Amino acid sequence: MPIASAPSKPLELVCPAGNLPSLKTAVDHGADSVYIGFRNDTNARHFPGLNFDAKTAAQGIQYAHAKGRRVFVALNTFPQPSGWERWQRAVDQAADLGVDAVIAADISVLDYAHRHHPELPLHLSVQGSATNYEAIRFYHQHFGIRRVVLPRVLSLAQVRHVLEDSPVDLEVFGFGGLCIMVEGRCLLSSYVTGESPNMCGVCSPAKAVRWEETPRGLETRLGGLLIDRYTPDEPAGYPTLCKGRFTVADQTYYAIEEPTSLNTLELLPELQNMGIAAIKIEGRQRSPAYVTQVTQVWRAAIDACQRNPAAYTPKPEWLRELGKVSEGRQTTLGAYHRNWQ
Amino acid sequence: MTMTMESPVPRLALGPVLYYWSKEVLLDFYERVAASPVEIVYLGETVCSKRRALHSEEWLVLAERLSSAGKEVVLSTLALLEAESELKSLHRVCENGRFSVEANDMSAVRFLSEQGVPFVLGSGINIYNHRTLQFLAGLGAKRWVMPVELSAETLATIQAERPAGVETEVFVYGRLPLAYSARCFTARYHDLPKDDCRFRCLDDPEGLIVSTREGQAFLALNGIQTQSAQTCNLLPELNELQELKVDVLRISPQAEGTETVIESFAACLRGECDPLEAARAINATLPYGACDGYWRGQAGLLQVAEMA
Structure with a gap:
């Protein structure tokens, strides 16, 4: 099918920030939205020295809002009973800070946010493992989620199919570290180390x-x-x-997967044409230099694709730049490309 | 005279067969299961929709057969749903109208709650706290299988706040289901595309073992599912499981020795043998050893309980 030339709604570029300098550089270089986490195990990048406290989060939100950009907070781990107050506080804090959305996965967190902060937009995290539209409908029906981040397991045709019947916008991963397992359903890390993304926010x-x-x-x-x-x-x-x-x-x-990064630059026209709402860049644990480089390339690519999807093709210098910051210096289309599966 | 509060004796369940076995092997296996002391049997293909050892009607015939042998039969649904055809099959299972269903994905939870029938939440549904369990109980969940990475300590907290009428099931024996992927690792090993896998899962009735380059086995590849190479065996924890008021103990079928394992658990529950001794005998037969690390809040592959 030929790609329609009429410009559709522009793809939103969602960039990662593990600290204030990363947030600022993402905003400065063209991110439409930036996603962050707090400094504890309420998010899936709970690494030493990373993330935001109340003060830096407030500064970051102010910086982004002043330039008309949005900030999302990831609260996407699964609270165990003893730690519930941390998740509750994190939801309250996100609402008080005036963030533009909370990205959550656990049912108790979504339920709490939905009941106590009905005005706070909710996105279903990739950790929520919604790989089909019926699962998305579940979260929409019960918690009013406005967007879902799809796990990196679907082919392009499957993404299109989910989109056709999804009651909410879809966000897909465009670039960065590649989870090969369905996110939210992988216990490999805890099997070997005792700590998993679901329980501890680390892999x-x-x-x-x-x-x-x-x-x-x-x-x-x-x-x-x-x-x-x-x-x-x-x-x-x-x-x-x-x-x-x-x-x-x-x-x-490499019995499971090579050290490689996901890169979907060449799929941009198709993603835009089918009506994907947002492209997510992985890497809150990465440096401000990574955020700068990746944001720059993706901003340029999305703009070029928006201007003229029919003529769009990824520029060699974009691919070179992204290659430099890729794991193992190689990239893949991942599950979007059926043969990879 | 003082009365001591006795915890009810947990019931034994047999989880769904996670591997791809041929029709003959499956039917033969379930004939033996029919005569075994498990009370609950979960049936169905949960890993890969391409595996068709039995058609859906044949699964139902088998369900009737086990039901007439006195088993409570539960139909288990696929864990990773991507295609419309998979949602359609899921819908049919959820609407079977005869047997209860174990939901292994939120799409199944949605179907079952809309129908207003009680259902089971499989271990792949992320229930890490009692608030989530409470919410899902409100939608009709009558039983939940604890996620395998949770510890006894966490379970105790959840049990203390467990919603009324909801049963707790714990995965007590078998290779642990650890992850699901879009990629088929068995096809990858055989250098075949997933869409033309030639059903090579049939070659390995307990999957393909993954070892480090130092020869330490730690994972098993089962199509799109990754399992532990070590076999979880919580038989030595039988007393604690009872004290925690666990209602159902799940044994996950392995290619070898499943009936012996069922017999051992049943004999221990009847008080006829010592759980530690019985566990020791089982563990001696395991090619890659036993593990109980998750139950003790540690790395899953560890064997923490002293077996000597």
């Missing part, structure tokens, strides 16, 4: 990581398990559990 946590120079090469370990071993000429990567080289029967290979 393959740094405190469980060891780097060791050995006669066999540089070895990376997670919770004591050998994740990878590198020859001197191989670039070493962070030992994310699903991206190691393991042995299955007679083969040693």
Whole structure:
């Protein structure tokens, strides 16, 4: 089917910020929205030294709003009973700060926000694992969610199908670290380290990581398990559990996934044409330099695509820039491309 | 005279077969299950919609067979739904009108709550606290299976606030379901595209074992599902499970020894044998060892309880 040339509603560019400098640079370089988290386990990037307290969050929101941009707060982990007050406080705090949306996954958090702050827009986090329109309808019916962030498991045709019957806007991942499992349904990290995204807001946590120079090469370990071993000429990567080289029967290979990043620049016209509302950039744990670079490229790409979708093609310099900040310096279309599955 | 409050004896359940077994193997397995002391049997394909060992009508025939053998039958639904055809099959299962259903995705929760029938929440539904459980109980959930990464300590807190009339089920034996993906890891191993996988899952009745390059086995690939290589065995925790008023104990079918495991749990529940000794005998047969780390609030692959 030819791509229609009539410009549709522009895609919203949603960029990550792990601190105030990242938020500011995202806004300065063309993010329409920025998503942040608080400094505790209420969000899925609960890393030391990262995230916002009440003061920096207020400054960030003020900065973004002054330039007509929006700020979302991710409260997308699953509270265990003993920690409930932290999630409750985080929802209240987000509402008090005047954020533009809360991105949540747990039913008790969504329910609390919906009942106590009916004016606070809710997005279903990717951690909510809604991979089909009936699941989306559930969250819309009960909590009035206005948007859903789709897990990175659907092909482009499946995304289109979900969109046709979804009662709310869709946000999809465009670039960044690639979760290969359905988000919100992966316990690999806690199986090996005791800490998972759902419970603790971390995956393959740094405190469980060891780097060791050995006669066999540089070895990376997670919770004591050998994740990878590198020859001197191989670039070493962070030992994310699903991206190691393991042995299955007679083969040693990336049994689950290669160290690679998602990059969907070439899908922009299709995503825009089908009516996706927003593109999300992964990486709240990354540096302000990463945020600057990625925001710049995606702003330029979205604008070019919006101006003339039929003539749009990703510029080589955009791909080069994104390649530099990609895991393993390689990118993939991930599940959007059926053959990857 | 003082009365001691005895916790009711938990019932044994057999979870759905998570692997791809042929029709003959499945039917033969369930014939033996019919004669076993499990009270509840979960039936259905939950991992991959391409697996068709039994058609939906055949599953229902099997359900009737087990029901007439005195089992409570629950139909389990697919965990990861992406295609319209999968939603249609899900709808049919939810509307079967005869057997109750275990929801393994929120789409199933939606269908079942709209019909106003009581249902079971599978371990893949993220219930990490009693508020979430309370909400879903309000929609008709009559039983929930605790997410496998939660600990006994967390369970105790949830049990203290558990909504009236809701049963708690714990995954006590089997390879732990850890993750689902769009990618089929079995097809990837065989270097086949997912759409032309040639049903290679049939080759490995307990999946493909993943080891580190030091030979430490830790995961098992089962199509789009990733499991633990270690077998969770909470038989030594039987007393604690009873004290926590767990209503149902789930044994997840493995290719070998499932009936023996069922017999051991049943004998321990009848007080005829010592759980630790029985667990020791089972663990000696496990090729990659046992684990109970999640139950103890630690890394899932650890075996924390002293078995010596």
